[in-house]
Amino acid sequence: MNHAEVLVDAFERIKGVVHDTLDDIPEPALTYRPDADANTIAWLIWHLTRVQDDHVAGAAGSEQVWTADGWNSRFGLPFDDDAIGYGQSAEDVSAVTTGADLLREYHAAVHAKTVAYVESLSAADLDRIVDDNWDPPVTLGVRLVSVVSDDLQHAGQAAYVRGLFERS
Template identity: 45%
Template sequence: MKSTDLLLDGFTRIDDEVREIASGLSKEQLEHRLDPDGNSLSWLLWHISRVQDAQVADIAGTEQVWITEGWAERLGLGLDPADTGYGYTSAQVAAVRGVSAEELVAYHESTFARTSEVIGSLDDDDLARVIDESYDPPVTVAVRLMSILADDFEHVGQAGYVRGLVLRR
């Protein structure tokens, strides 16, 4: 197994979980917040895709599918195209609404397709390439991909938990 196969397996698991978590949920269920400042499923699923999209595009030196495929307009959230949800306030989380489960999944599938394409084009030399020297040690492509996976796994776990509670209401 190559390193890129392992990375792709991780992103495939995220993709599977996003589809499973969103499946069959109404907009109301997606927008429910467990408390006034909690993250909704809409925000969690959107953020998983946005972080992956933005950071993979940075690694590849390409535009994000959020822009190139028109997802910023298609989802109609009225957000700055550079927004990924990082550091959002409670009010900003609440503004990620009005998007269906199908739309969230479709955006994620576009993001995952691009991620798969980028990872499939990498070799071990590419994974060792330094992309951010502001850290000690500097961040490589491999480290950034693992960071994206860690963030996505954290949020997909949260989304699975929130889904379970929303369905029990």
């Protein structure tokens, strides 16, 4: 297994959890909150997809799927186009009331772009510095692993919230 196959496998696992969480989900589950400040499934999946879209596009030097393909308009959220969820309030979380189909389709589009990008990389590309605002500077390999880690955590949280909803 080479570097690209490992990364593709990791991103496939994220897609699997996202799709499993959204499959046959009751509409009220998407905005269910275990408490007033908890993140919802809709917000968690929107956020993890936005992070992936933002970070991969930044590393690739390309426009995000969010704006390039008009997902920002389809979602109709009251946020700036560059919002990815960091630092958002409980009120912001409640603004994401998107249906499962739209969340799944946006995630699939970002996933496809991510896989195409990762498959185009050489092993040497992973050592390229993509962010010199940190010490040490962040390489492409570190950035991609960071996205995988963040996305898997949020996907797991969404699956957990679905379980809480189903037990409530």
